[in-house]
Amino acid sequence: MTSALFSPIKLADLQLANRIAVSPMCQYSANDGVADDWHMTHLGMLANSGASFLVVEATHVERHGRITHGCLGLYSDACEAALQRVVNHCHRIGKAKLAIQLAHAGRKASAQRPWEGGKALSEAEDPWPTIGPSALPFGPGWHAPRVATEADMARVRTAFADAAKRALRIGFDAVELHFAHGYLLHSWLSPLANKRNDEWGGSLASRLRFPLDVVRAVRAVVPRGVPLGARITGSDWANGGLTPDDAVTLGKALKDVGLDYIDVSSGGATAEIRTPTSPGYNAPIAERLRRETGIVVRTVGMITTAKQAEAIVTEGKADMVALARAFLDNPHWGWHAAQALSADVARPVQYQRSAPKLWPGAALRG
Numbered sequence: 001m002t003s004a005l006f007s008p009i010k011l012a013d014l015q016l017a018n019r020i021a022v023s024p025m026c027q028y029s030a031n032d033g034v035a036d037d038w039h040m041t042h043l044g045m046l047a048n049s050g051a052s053f054l055v056v057e058a059t060h061v062e063r064h065g066r067i068t069h070g071c072l073g074l075y076s077d078a079c080e081a082a083l084q085r086v087v088n089h090c091h092r093i094g095k096a097k098l099a100i101q102l103a104h105a106g107r108k109a110s111a112q113r114p115w116e117g118g119k120a121l122s123e124a125e126d127p128w129p130t131i132g133p134s135a136l137p138f139g140p141g142w143h144a145p146r147v148a149t150e151a152d153m154a155r156v157r158t159a160f161a162d163a164a165k166r167a168l169r170i171g172f173d174a175v176e177l178h179f180a181h182g183y184l185l186h187s188w189l190s191p192l193a194n195k196r197n198d199e200w201g202g203s204l205a206s207r208l209r210f211p212l213d214v215v216r217a218v219r220a221v222v223p224r225g226v227p228l229g230a231r232i233t234g235s236d237w238a239n240g241g242l243t244p245d246d247a248v249t250l251g252k253a254l255k256d257v258g259l260d261y262i263d264v265s266s267g268g269a270t271a272e273i274r275t276p277t278s279p280g281y282n283a284p285i286a287e288r289l290r291r292e293t294g295i296v297v298r299t300v301g302m303i304t305t306a307k308q309a310e311a312i313v314t315e316g317k318a319d320m321v322a323l324a325r326a327f328l329d330n331p332h333w334g335w336h337a338a339q340a341l342s343a344d345v346a347r348p349v350q351y352q353r354s355a356p357k358l359w360p361g362a363a364l365r366g
């Protein structure tokens, strides 16, 4: 049996050994955006997880665009230098290709780390002003964002492009834009958060204008051979919110402005929304995106077993899968998936004797 999950795939000019990605996961462990030894450990471990594509956590393009005081950034030379160490380390010791998820938290910025409560920062916690498409808070008790002006939009657009330049300079293999989970670009698209009545709000076409401007600015600095993707929302799971139809429109628009792939996630537009928790809950929307846009599609959300991931790819629901919590639980998830599907996966030479093929009769030396 040949595994579809473990078959290679190309994103732009980047060759990936299999279709498994580690989903981006905030670690809330940076200092003014600067990565520390935790990132070396965490990402170093996941660079050898069996996933061919390791997407680094939401990395914010400006200081006020961070979710929390601990969020990673790429807006200063100090951020760049620290992340360069991490990238070099992962490339030297690991097998995965590295993508960076560039983000701006918008109205969800200035928040506590999850283990501190995950709510808006109080006056005593050094909060900062936030921006959004409209002056609507994310939920009760959240900061009311300032309505983004055209000057804010120009600054943010440039910040995305500058962060992408920094990312390429320090050796990232791919760039992914965060268009989901209620952060700035998603909030701009969602009618639940964007109530503007100027040319940047109203119809979906108008709500798309600013996010697409950002993509164009980033594409202009990311060479065509380097994959540029986006994580989008497949559904707001709320009346009056974005629907899978809107996701298809977005997917086509993103393809037209030169994106190489889309990752389908969902939820997070407002504090009240409850996202489904059933196995592979985004896969049906991903399948539609894939069929109707023709772009390479990855999906995420409650994918936990090798069999389930294999089925998603075999059945054409997505070209790739991303897993988050399963990799935290088992950083060798990809090795075990390969074993379950009788496939091969790269392991570091130091750990090669853990490969099941080497078990029978293998001499236990050393």
Ligand SMILES: Cc1cc2nc3c(=O)[nH]c(=O)nc-3n(C[C@H](O)[C@H](O)[C@H](O)COP(=O)(O)O)c2cc1C
Residues within 6 Å of the ligand: 023, 024, 025, 026, 027, 057, 058, 101, 178, 180, 181, 231, 265, 300, 301, 302, 303, 322, 323, 324, 325, 326
């Ligand atoms: C600790 C943690 C941090 C996360 N941080 C991010 C992030 O930085 N960017 C993002 O797009 N999603 C983030 N997510 C969402 C995951 O990438 C993923 O979409 C979600 O957990 C569903 O996938 P799963 O069921 O495989 O965990 C995070 C999830 C977890 C558990």
